[in-house]
Amino acid sequence: EQIEKGGYEHFMLKEIFEQPKSIHDTMRGRLLVDEGVIKMAGIWDHVERFKNANRIIIIACGTSWHAGLIGEYLIEEYARIPVEVEYASEFRYRNPIITDKDVVIAISQSGETADTMAALKLAKEKGAFIYGICNVVDSSIARITDAGSYTHAGPEIGVASTKAFTAQLTILTLIAFKLGKHNGNLGNAEFMSLIAELDAIPKRIEEVLNATHEQVQEIAKDFVETTNFLYLGRGYNYPAALEGALKLKEISYIHAEGYPAAEMKHGPIALIDENMPIVIIAPKKGHYDKIVSNVQEIKARKGKIIAVVNKGDRQVSEMSDYVIEIPETSECFSPIVASVPLQLLAYYIAVYRGANVDQPRNLAKSVTVE
Numbered sequence: 001e002q003i004e005k006g007g008y009e010h011f012m013l014k015e016i017f018e019q020p021k022s023i024h025d026t027m028r029g030r031l032l033v034d035e036g037v038i039k040m041a042g043i044w045d046h047v048e049r050f051k052n053a054n055r056i057i058i059i060a061c062g063t064s065w066h067a068g069l070i071g072e073y074l075i076e077e078y079a080r081i082p083v084e085v086e087y088a089s090e091f092r093y094r095n096p097i098i099t100d101k102d103v104v105i106a107i108s109q110s111g112e113t114a115d116t117m118a119a120l121k122l123a124k125e126k127g128a129f130i131y132g133i134c135n136v137v138d139s140s141i142a143r144i145t146d147a148g149s150y151t152h153a154g155p156e157i158g159v160a161s162t163k164a165f166t167a168q169l170t171i172l173t174l175i176a177f178k179l180g181k182h183n184g185n186l187g188n189a190e191f192m193s194l195i196a197e198l199d200a201i202p203k204r205i206e207e208v209l210n211a212t213h214e215q216v217q218e219i220a221k222d223f224v225e226t227t228n229f230l231y232l233g234r235g236y237n238y239p240a241a242l243e244g245a246l247k248l249k250e251i252s253y254i255h256a257e258g259y260p261a262a263e264m265k266h267g268p269i270a271l272i273d274e275n276m277p278i279v280i281i282a283p284k285k286g287h288y289d290k291i292v293s294n295v296q297e298i299k300a301r302k303g304k305i306i307a308v309v310n311k312g313d314r315q316v317s318e319m320s321d322y323v324i325e326i327p328e329t330s331e332c333f334s335p336i337v338a339s340v341p342l343q344l345l346a347y348y349i350a351v352y353r354g355a356n357v358d359q360p361r362n363l364a365k366s367v368t369v370e
């Protein structure tokens, strides 16, 4: 096992650090920047089905559902196809309206999640076209889909999903750009610039790991005794906030809630006092001015602010107690980049609390029961 951990103390840390490589592997053979092409046979062979779909329904659980939410932003923005994102367990039990004009995308790291599998079977019976995004090759979900893309992130051992999540985001980005180009919604110049930026994401992740690893480790020490956390983000980073909160609660057993930042004033603001740490994802591109006012509201109530900002940020940083810098990217890539320090934060808080990081209590790597 020590050999498999490659010198890291836990699989989770190894998997966090593997992300430059795993994201690269997800794109390998698919993203051909010099030729200006995204090659994905699963999409290309059925491209008219996607193009003519009434809507795309994304079905998943847990972290994969968070990836699906970001997929909704991506596909709607770039391909202009309506997207709905459903918890598999809710979808399957509510007699959903599905037709043969719908495309259903299932996202599952393990490819064995019982609720996702059952929801897919239901959609298939109703004639929808089923597309799978799985990490485990030849898994049950991969086998029943009509087409799909493997994430190729490599085996994920830590129960808390890290590299599988960023690989799912990478696939969803490729799908959105490919469909957008085909639909004519994404012009050539923008397409070329976005794919060049995507190609460089592994490099950006490496920079983030190097720049933030030790700093986040230090920050974590201050929150070992904390009992509650709020995670806030807007737009693409709202699901990233949900995912950050899920990571923390899964492995550290600290109660954490993710929220769209603007929803704070509709309830969670009542929780804010000097004992409430708030992680806020505040990149320059993506409603920055609005985030600034959210931070002011938190500051006025003495909340402890841990801000994830772009390098060189001033406004949010000046009001924050802790500042974690990530490189500036187009908005659609910011959840991939911002997720990395949040994974590290959850990891180190859990380690300092003496928790079993790779095998948290009550959780299984794949949930094969309903």
Ligand code: AGP
Binding pocket: 061, 062, 063, 064, 107, 108, 109, 110, 111, 112, 113, 116, 159, 160, 161, 162, 250, 363, 364, 365, 366, 367
């Ligand atoms: C992630 O950290 C969790 N352990 C969990 O939410 C997981 O994402 C969920 O059970 C779905 O699993 P799947 O991707 O294998 O379908």
